Amino acid sequence: MRINIIGAGPVGSHAxxxxxxxxxxxxxxxxKEIGTPIQCTGLLTSSLTEVIKPSHEYITNITSNIEIVxxxxxxxxxxxxxxxxxxxxxxxxxxxxxxxxxxTIHTNTRFITKQNNSITVRNNNNPQTHKNDILIGADGxxxxxxxxxxxxxxxxxxxxxxRVKGTFNPSTYTVYFxxxxxxxxxxxxxxxxxxxARVGLKGTSTHFETFxxxxxxTKLEMQAxxxxxxxxxxxxxxxxxxxIGDAATQVKATTAxxxxxxxxxxxxxxxxxxxxxxxxxxxxKTVGKDLWLHLKIRHALNKFSNNDWNTMVMxxxxxxxxxxxxxxxxxxxxxxxxxxLKEPRLAWFARHALG
Ligand SMILES: Cc1cc2nc3c(=O)[nH]c(=O)nc-3n(C[C@H](O)[C@H](O)[C@H](O)COP(=O)(O)OP(=O)(O)OC[C@H]3O[C@@H](n4cnc5c(N)ncnc54)[C@H](O)[C@@H]3O)c2cc1C
Numbered sequence: 442m443r444i445n446i447i448g449a450g451p452v453g454s455h456a457x458x459x460x461x462x463x464x465x466x467x468x469x470x471x472x473k474e475i476g477t478p479i480q481c482t483g484l485l486t487s488s489l490t491e492v493i494k495p496s497h498e499y500i501t502n503i504t505s506n507i508e509i510v511x512x513x514x515x516x517x518x519x520x521x522x523x524x525x526x527x528x529x530x531x532x533x534x535x536x537x538x539x540x541x542x543x544x545t546i547h548t549n550t551r552f553i554t555k556q557n558n559s560i561t562v563r564n565n566n567n568p569q570t571h572k573n574d575i576l577i578g579a580d581g582x583x584x585x586x587x588x589x590x591x592x593x594x595x596x597x598x599x600x601x602x603x604r605v606k607g608t609f610n611p612s613t614y615t616v617y618f619x620x621x622x623x624x625x626x627x628x629x630x631x632x633x634x635x636x637x638a639r640v641g642l643k644g645t646s647t648h649f650e651t652f653x654x655x656x657x658x659t660k661l662e663m664q665a666x667x668x669x670x671x672x673x674x675x676x677x678x679x680x681x682x683x684x685i686g687d688a689a690t691q692v693k694a695t696t697a698x699x700x701x702x703x704x705x706x707x708x709x710x711x712x713x714x715x716x717x718x719x720x721x722x723x724x725x726k727t728v729g730k731d732l733w734l735h736l737k738i739r740h741a742l743n744k745f746s747n748n749d750w751n752t753m754v755m756x757x758x759x760x761x762x763x764x765x766x767x768x769x770x771x772x773x774x775x776x777x778x779x780x781x782l783k784e785p786r787l788a789w790f791a792r793h794a795l796g
Pocket of ligand 1: 447448449450451452453469470471472476480481482483484485550551552553579580581582583584585599600601602641664665666667668685686687688692697698699700701703
């Protein structure tokens with residue numbers, strides 16, 4: 442059976458790796474070099490170990506502390522191990538794993554369309570037709586494959602990011618909640634070293650320039666890109682077409698992190714194909730519930746005033762709550778919410794915020 446996977450991002454390559462053992466897998470990437478250009482911070486929770494074994498081949502830094510800054514300057518510190526990956530090396534590592542498992546990689550090759558039993562791709566402007574049994578769209582936020590099975594486009598937000606020079610504590614990444622910096626979202630500073638970091642926010646270029654100026658950061662390179670907002674009603678499978686990763690909107694709406702949920706969905710798809718199960722049911726059971734809760738929380742956060750952010754950080758800044766927050770990472774908001782609801786003041790705040 443020939444399986445054509447469009448997009449050699451982390452999610453497409455992971456699916457190719459998982460499927461290549463049993464099938465004739467072809468992975469198509471429109472860029473000449475896998476992993477470029479970069480449009481991502483590359484910060485991954487310790488749940489990365491649930492999808493792959495982390496390797497120093499692509500890890501730039503490992504942080505152990507999250508510093509959360511409220512609009513009134515209050516600071517909450519949480520202990521958490523997180524991996525900062527070099528997206529070029531990370532994507533290339535996953536593509537190499539897929540290739541070693543038997544997948545054929547076609548770089549500089551853009552997917553154009555699908556016919557009944559074949560697909561058309563363009564390599565160096567030369568159209569080519571290939572046999573197709575299964576088509577997998579892992580072609581990111583602007584997925585061409587997704588348009589084949591969805592009439593409407595998903596909603597997006599834009600993340601603006603740059604690599605910057607400055608002074609940083611390499612073990613701590615910082616999150617700034619403040620509607621004047623990033624309305625309804627947050628700004629982040631993730632250190633690569635003592636002198637370089639990846640800094641970003643959701644907002645306009647004016648918000649971004651103001652943030653850089655305030656912290657005296659010097660821009661090295663810009664890395665912006667669209668981030669799909671999770672849509673639980675999006676069609677992710679029809680006949681022999683399947684969507685995974687950003688192409689399927691499988692992104693945490695609270696933080697815009699899509700790598701781990703996308704890779705988990707890729708595993709669900711490989712299992713569904715192998716065991717002839719329904720892919721949509723499988724990924725919704727595995728990551729869909731948590732993505733849904735992230736979306737609900739996002740809707741609540743969109744309405745937060747700076748006073749709400751101050752209250753939330755103040756309520757979280759208690760020894761017992763910090764213990765809970767440090768126990769579960771943000772991949773599992775259901776587990777976190779369950780425990781938080783047992784804390785009376787936080788329960789009241791969560792109910793008030795979630796409406
Ligand atoms: C500023 C910013 C910061 C982010 N930070 C984080 C973070 O810290 N942690 C995190 O988990 N997530 C983060 N994300 C989200 C993360 O980048 C995505 O969720 C992740 O890249 C999704 O992986 P993917 O493989 O589904 O898609 P992609 O990584 O987008 O890969 C899709 C691939 O498909 C290729 N492609 C597209 N169309 C075609 C075509 N027609 N033919 C052939 N190839 C095609 C593209 O070239 C690309 O290589 C961030 C996003 C942005 C914009």
